[in-house]
Amino acid sequence: MRPTVHDIAAAAGVSLATVDRVLNQRAGVRKVTRDRVEQAIEKIGYVRDMAAANLAKSRIYPFVFILPSGDNSFMRGLEAEVHAAMLRAPLERMVISTVKVPAFNAEALVAALDEVRATAPAGVAVVAVESPEVIAAVNRLRAERIPVVTLVSDLAGSARDHFAGVDNVAAGRTAASLMGRFLGGRPGPITVLAGSMRVRDHRERLDGFRAVMDEDFPGHTLLPVIEGQDDPVLTEKLVGEALAASPETVGIYSFGAGNRGLIAALKQRKNAAPVCVIAHELTRHTRAALNERLIDAVLNQDAGHEVRSAVRVLKAKADGAEVICAQERIYIDIFLKDNLPFDEGDENQKPQQGKEL
Amino acid sequence: MRPTVHDIAAAAGVSLATVDRVLNQRAGVRKVTRDRVEQAIEKIGYVRDMAAANLAKSRIYPFVFILPSGDNSFMRGLEAEVHAAMLRAPLERMVISTVKVPAFNAEALVAALDEVRATAPAGVAVVAVESPEVIAAVNRLRAERIPVVTLVSDLAGSARDHFAGVDNVAAGRTAASLMGRFLGGRPGPITVLAGSMRVRDHRERLDGFRAVMDEDFPGHTLLPVIEGQDDPVLTEKLVGEALAASPETVGIYSFGAGNRGLIAALKQRKNAAPVCVIAHELTRHTRAALNERLIDAVLNQDAGHEVRSAVRVLKAKADGAEVICAQERIYIDIFLKDNLPFDEGDENQKPQQGKEL
DNA sequence: AATTTTCTGATTTACGTACCTCAGATTTTA
DNA sequence: TAAAATCTGAGGTACGTAAATCAGAAAATT
Structure with a gap:
C-alpha cells in the first residue's frame, strides 16, 4: 500500500496535525520537528494524493x-x-x-x-x-x-x-532557412508582410527572418515591410501593388494573421514567375493554399x-x-502539403481507432 | 455548487442506492426507475467526480x-x-x-x-x-x-x-518534399538508408518518400535501400561504399535509428560535392550534425x-x-538548425521563467 | 515564579463517491 | 394465497487529505 499522512505521523513520532502543518507549510512547528517530519516523508517516499487533497479542500x-x-x-x-x-x-x-x-x-x-x-x-x-x-x-x-x-x-x-x-524569433529564423533553401540560390528580393509591427510576435518573427537571411543567404534583399493590419482587403491591395512594383520578387514571408488577402493577391497572378511563399498559422485558407501550391510552407502554433x-x-x-x-x-509546427493533419471537420478523415472486438 | 449524487437522488425521487446502481450499471433497478434516474442526471447536468470516485475505490x-x-x-x-x-x-x-x-x-x-x-x-x-x-x-x-x-x-x-x-507515411512524404525543394532541380540519384525493412515504420517512411519523389520530383532516382541494422559500424561502412560507388549522389534519406554511422561517413568526405541529408530522430548526434551542417533537416517524433x-x-x-x-x-517535428529546441542538459538554456516579485 | 507566547497532540468533521448490509416493498411463481 | 424472487430504500463505513477546535506542554518574557 502507498504511504499516507498517517504513516508519516507514525514514522516521525508526531501527530497527524503536525504532519498537516508541515505538508501545508502552516506555522506552529519547531524547526527540529519539521526536519524530523520531512525526513520521515523522504524516507517512506510519501507523495500527496492530489485527488484526495482537492476533494478535502472541495x-x-x-x-x-x-x-x-x-x-x-x-x-x-x-x-x-x-x-x-x-x-x-x-x-x-x-x-x-x-x-x-x-x-x-x-x-x-x-x-x-x-x-x-x-x-x-x-x-x-x-x-x-x-x-x-x-x-x-x-x-x-x-x-x-x-x-x-x-x-x-x-x-x-x-x-x-x-x-x-512559441519562440517567434526561432519561427522567423526557420522561415528564412526554409525559404533560402527552397529558392536554391535563385536571387531576387523578398517581400515581407506583417499584420502590424506594433505587436511583439510579429517583430520577433521579422528579426529572426532577417538575421538568418543576412547571415546565410546574403543574395536576397528584404523589401520594406508591408503592414496589412490583418485586413483581407487592404492586404490584397498592398500585396498586389508590391508585386507589381517589384516583379522580380522571388519570395514572400507573411507573418501576420491575415492571409486571406495574400492568397487572393497570389491567385491574381497565376501566370507570373513562381514565388516562394511562407506564411504563418494553419487555417482553412492557408491549408487550401498549400494544397493548391500557392503557399509552399506554413509555420503554425497549435492553439x-x-x-x-x-x-x-x-x-x-x-x-x-x-x-x-x-x-x-x-513547438513550431512546419506544414508542407505532404504532412497536413487530417482536418477535424473532414469527412474523409483517416480512422484512428482499432476495430472493435 | 456542482451537483452530486445526492442531487440526482432528490431530483429523481429515489434513494442514493438506486442512483449508485444506475451510475455503476449494477443490477437491481427496474427499467422505468433507471430511465427516471438517467433523465435526472441529464437534466441537472451531473458529471461524476472522478477524483472522488477513484478515491472511494482506492x-x-x-x-x-x-x-x-x-x-x-x-x-x-x-x-x-x-x-x-x-x-x-x-x-x-x-x-x-x-x-x-x-x-x-x-x-x-x-x-x-x-x-x-x-x-x-x-x-x-x-x-x-x-x-x-x-x-x-x-x-x-x-x-x-x-x-x-x-x-x-x-x-x-x-x-x-x-x-x-506519428504518421510515418506522412513523414516520408515530408522528407521527400523537403529534399526535392532543397535540391532545387539539381538532378542526381538519392541514397536511402534504413535500419531494417522488416519494421513497419521504416517501410512506411520509404513508401511515403518514394511516392512524393516519383510524383513531384521525377528527376531523381532512388538507389537500392541500404539496411544498416541500426549498427554504427556497419552503417558507416555501407554508406561509405555507396557514396564511393555513386559519387553523383545528391541526397541521402536516413529513416532508421542508427545515425552515428551515417554522420561518421559524411565526415569522411568533407571536400566532396554537397549532399542533401535528411534524417530521423533528434538525438545528441543528429543535433550536432545539424549544427555542423552535415545534416540539413531532421524529422522527429517527440518521445x-x-x-x-x-x-x-x-x-x-x-x-x-x-x-x-x-x-x-x-505531430512530426521538423528541425532545421534554426529551430532546435534548447537542450535539456544545456547550461546555456534560455530562461523560461519570469522574474520573481 | 507568574504570565504570556509559541509549539504540539488528539480528535472531529467534511469532501463526493463506492460499496456493503439489512429491511421492507413489490412483483412473480408455485 | 403462500412462498419465492426481485426490486428499492435507508443507513452505514471507507478512501486520503484538509482544516478546525481544544487542551496541554514547552519555551520565552515579564
Missing part, C-alpha cells in the same frame, strides 16, 4: 482567459479551443470563463485585468499587449499570488509565471496545445505543484 | 510499458521518458512498470504480452512488432478489457485502443509526447472517460 479553480476580440481565423480558433477546454473543465474541478477585449488595446486590457483581479480567480491566462501599464497590471495580479500565464504573445519584463506560446498547456500550468501553479517543462514547450 | 492503475531493449539513442530516450513518467505516476494513483524484450522479436513480445496479461494490469503500452501472433496476443489482452496502446510502432489489424505515434500521450490515453480508457483526439495526435 476546491474549485476559477480560471479566466482574456482574449482579443476581432475576427481573424487564428484568434477564432483559439477561442474555440478555450471553449472546448471550458467543457472539459468540470471533470477536474475547474471553471473556465473568458473575457474579450479589443485587440491591441493596452488600456482596455489593463481595465480587464483589474476587473478580473477583483473576482479573485485561481489563475489568469492572457494574450498580452506590450506596454508598461499592462506589465504593472499583471504584476498586481501576481502580487496577490494569482498565477498568470501569457498566451500566444508574451509580456517581457513582467512577473508572469509562464508563457504558453489547442497552447490552451491546454496554459490550463495545465495554471492548475499546477494553483496547486503549488511542479510544471513539466518539456511537456509545456510549444 | 483504485490504483498499474500500467505496463513493453519496450525493446537495444542501445540506439531513440529507444534509450523513450525509456528515459517512461522513467520520468514513472516518477510522476503516483500523483495520479498510477504505477508504471516496464518490461524489456529483445528488439524485433515477435516471439519474445508475445511471451511478454501474455506474462503481463497474467498480472491483470489496468493498461498496457507496447512498441509493436508486426506479426499475426502479436496481433493475437494483443487481442487476448483486449478480450479481458485491458486497454492497449501501441507506442511508436503501430499494429494494424489488431484491436488496440490507440496508437501513440516525451508519445509516452505522456500513452499514459493519458490508458488512464482515460481505464476510467471509461473520453479521449481528446486533437490532444493525442503526435
Whole structure:
C-alpha cells in the first residue's frame, strides 16, 4: 500500500496535525520537528494524493482567459479551443470563463485585468499587449499570488509565471532557412508582410527572418515591410501593388494573421514567375493554399496545445505543484502539403481507432 | 455548487442506492426507475467526480510499458521518458512498470504480452512488432478489457485502443518534399538508408518518400535501400561504399535509428560535392550534425509526447472517460538548425521563467 | 515564579463517491 | 394465497487529505 499522512505521523513520532502543518507549510512547528517530519516523508517516499487533497479542500479553480476580440481565423480558433477546454473543465474541478477585449488595446486590457483581479480567480491566462501599464497590471495580479500565464504573445519584463506560446524569433529564423533553401540560390528580393509591427510576435518573427537571411543567404534583399493590419482587403491591395512594383520578387514571408488577402493577391497572378511563399498559422485558407501550391510552407502554433498547456500550468501553479517543462514547450509546427493533419471537420478523415472486438 | 449524487437522488425521487446502481450499471433497478434516474442526471447536468470516485475505490492503475531493449539513442530516450513518467505516476494513483524484450522479436513480445496479461494490469503500452501472433496476443489482452496502446510502432489489424505515434507515411512524404525543394532541380540519384525493412515504420517512411519523389520530383532516382541494422559500424561502412560507388549522389534519406554511422561517413568526405541529408530522430548526434551542417533537416517524433500521450490515453480508457483526439495526435517535428529546441542538459538554456516579485 | 507566547497532540468533521448490509416493498411463481 | 424472487430504500463505513477546535506542554518574557 502507498504511504499516507498517517504513516508519516507514525514514522516521525508526531501527530497527524503536525504532519498537516508541515505538508501545508502552516506555522506552529519547531524547526527540529519539521526536519524530523520531512525526513520521515523522504524516507517512506510519501507523495500527496492530489485527488484526495482537492476533494478535502472541495476546491474549485476559477480560471479566466482574456482574449482579443476581432475576427481573424487564428484568434477564432483559439477561442474555440478555450471553449472546448471550458467543457472539459468540470471533470477536474475547474471553471473556465473568458473575457474579450479589443485587440491591441493596452488600456482596455489593463481595465480587464483589474476587473478580473477583483473576482479573485485561481489563475489568469492572457494574450498580452506590450506596454508598461499592462506589465504593472499583471504584476498586481501576481502580487496577490494569482498565477498568470501569457498566451500566444508574451509580456517581457513582467512577473508572469509562464508563457504558453512559441519562440517567434526561432519561427522567423526557420522561415528564412526554409525559404533560402527552397529558392536554391535563385536571387531576387523578398517581400515581407506583417499584420502590424506594433505587436511583439510579429517583430520577433521579422528579426529572426532577417538575421538568418543576412547571415546565410546574403543574395536576397528584404523589401520594406508591408503592414496589412490583418485586413483581407487592404492586404490584397498592398500585396498586389508590391508585386507589381517589384516583379522580380522571388519570395514572400507573411507573418501576420491575415492571409486571406495574400492568397487572393497570389491567385491574381497565376501566370507570373513562381514565388516562394511562407506564411504563418494553419487555417482553412492557408491549408487550401498549400494544397493548391500557392503557399509552399506554413509555420503554425497549435492553439489547442497552447490552451491546454496554459490550463495545465495554471492548475499546477494553483496547486503549488511542479510544471513539466518539456511537456509545456510549444513547438513550431512546419506544414508542407505532404504532412497536413487530417482536418477535424473532414469527412474523409483517416480512422484512428482499432476495430472493435 | 456542482451537483452530486445526492442531487440526482432528490431530483429523481429515489434513494442514493438506486442512483449508485444506475451510475455503476449494477443490477437491481427496474427499467422505468433507471430511465427516471438517467433523465435526472441529464437534466441537472451531473458529471461524476472522478477524483472522488477513484478515491472511494482506492483504485490504483498499474500500467505496463513493453519496450525493446537495444542501445540506439531513440529507444534509450523513450525509456528515459517512461522513467520520468514513472516518477510522476503516483500523483495520479498510477504505477508504471516496464518490461524489456529483445528488439524485433515477435516471439519474445508475445511471451511478454501474455506474462503481463497474467498480472491483470489496468493498461498496457507496447512498441509493436508486426506479426499475426502479436496481433493475437494483443487481442487476448483486449478480450479481458485491458486497454492497449501501441507506442511508436503501430499494429494494424489488431484491436488496440490507440496508437501513440506519428504518421510515418506522412513523414516520408515530408522528407521527400523537403529534399526535392532543397535540391532545387539539381538532378542526381538519392541514397536511402534504413535500419531494417522488416519494421513497419521504416517501410512506411520509404513508401511515403518514394511516392512524393516519383510524383513531384521525377528527376531523381532512388538507389537500392541500404539496411544498416541500426549498427554504427556497419552503417558507416555501407554508406561509405555507396557514396564511393555513386559519387553523383545528391541526397541521402536516413529513416532508421542508427545515425552515428551515417554522420561518421559524411565526415569522411568533407571536400566532396554537397549532399542533401535528411534524417530521423533528434538525438545528441543528429543535433550536432545539424549544427555542423552535415545534416540539413531532421524529422522527429517527440518521445516525451508519445509516452505522456500513452499514459493519458490508458488512464482515460481505464476510467471509461473520453479521449481528446486533437490532444493525442503526435505531430512530426521538423528541425532545421534554426529551430532546435534548447537542450535539456544545456547550461546555456534560455530562461523560461519570469522574474520573481 | 507568574504570565504570556509559541509549539504540539488528539480528535472531529467534511469532501463526493463506492460499496456493503439489512429491511421492507413489490412483483412473480408455485 | 403462500412462498419465492426481485426490486428499492435507508443507513452505514471507507478512501486520503484538509482544516478546525481544544487542551496541554514547552519555551520565552515579564
